[in-house]
Amino acid sequence: MIVSTTNIFDLQESAIRYKAVDSQTPTWLSMYQIETPGVASSEAYDAVRAKASDKEKTILAAISGLSRGTYVDVGSFTHPDATADSLPCKYVLAVGLEPTPQEEDDLNKWYEEEHMDLLAKTPGWRQGRRYKLVEQRQTGTLADKPMSKYLAIHEFEENNFLQSPEFKHATSTEWRERVMSNMVRREARVLELYKGFTA
Numbered sequence: 001m002i003v004s005t006t007n008i009f010d011l012q013e014s015a016i017r018y019k020a021v022d023s024q025t026p027t028w029l030s031m032y033q034i035e036t037p038g039v040a041s042s043e044a045y046d047a048v049r050a051k052a053s054d055k056e057k058t059i060l061a062a063i064s065g066l067s068r069g070t071y072v073d074v075g076s077f078t079h080p081d082a083t084a085d086s087l088p089c090k091y092v093l094a095v096g097l098e099p100t101p102q103e104e105d106d107l108n109k110w111y112e113e114e115h116m117d118l119l120a121k122t123p124g125w126r127q128g129r130r131y132k133l134v135e136q137r138q139t140g141t142l143a144d145k146p147m148s149k150y151l152a153i154h155e156f157e158e159n160n161f162l163q164s165p166e167f168k169h170a171t172s173t174e175w176r177e178r179v180m181s182n183m184v185r186r187e188a189r190v191l192e193l194y195k196g197f198t199a
Contacts, residue, residue, distance in 0.1 A: 018092060018191035021159065026067065026142070029094060029191055031153075037070045037134050065140035069147045071131030074108075077116040082126040089126050089155035090193050096148030098185035107150065110179045118170035124157035148185055159190070 018029040052060070060066075078087075099107045116128050131151045138145060161167050170176075180186065 015197040016088060017194040017196075018094075019194045020189060021091070021192045022190045024189060026065070028194075029189070034070075037072055041070070041135060063140070065138070065142035067138045067142040067145065067147060068136065069133050069151070070135040071133055071151055073129065074132045074150075075112065075116075075130040077120065077128045079120055079126045086126055086157070087155065088193055088196060089124075089157050091156045091159045091161070092191050092193070093152075093154040093156065093161070094189045094191060095152040095154070096185070096187045097150045097152070097183055098146075098148045099150070099179075100182055100184055103179070103182035104149075106182070107179055110175050111152070114173065114175055115170060118173070119154060119167070122156070122161050122164050122166040122170065124161055125154065126157060127155045129153045146185070148187065159192070162190070 014033045020027045136147045
């Protein structure tokens with residue numbers, strides 16, 4: 001969703017945009033931190049959209065598809081060496097996972113008891129945040145593409161983390177393989193920080 005950052009800040013605390021550095025689509029990821037999930041479906045939010053500038057309306061009209069999800073925070077893990085100045089990092093790995101209802105608890109347990117600890121050993125890893133979907137809306141070419149129930153955002157200082165032995169180990173354990181075998185849907189994207197905004 002593209003909105004005027006000047007107008008939207010009375011509804012949100014911060015915004016950040018990323019551009020894909022992999023070969024997948026969509027190309028852009030925008031994240032807005034809002035006080036409550038209801039903000040995204042409120043009349044006040046719709047009013048901001050209605051006040052979009054002509055330039056913003058032109059940009060939106062040119063976009064073939066939009067996918068908007070409202071997520072709530074379910075966990076945040078920060079490296080002990082991370083500082084306020086080091087976040088947000090230049091690169092992120094965004095992972096969407098849709099578990100079966102029977103395996104949802106195992107997914108969460110794996111993240112909390114194994115996966116985040118192992119990822120933290122990857123050179124350049126500074127933070128991991130997990131979110132759970134509460135509302136979604138898609139349009140255009142993305143109208144028939146459901147969003148995953150869980151979203152994880154992992155922040156890295158460099159773009160070579162996929163090749164590191166530590167990352168490969170974190171993504172190849174026996175527990176991880178069991179969890180992934182029970183996913184209804186999963187996707188992973190690598191993106192680069194484009195711009196951040198604060199209120």
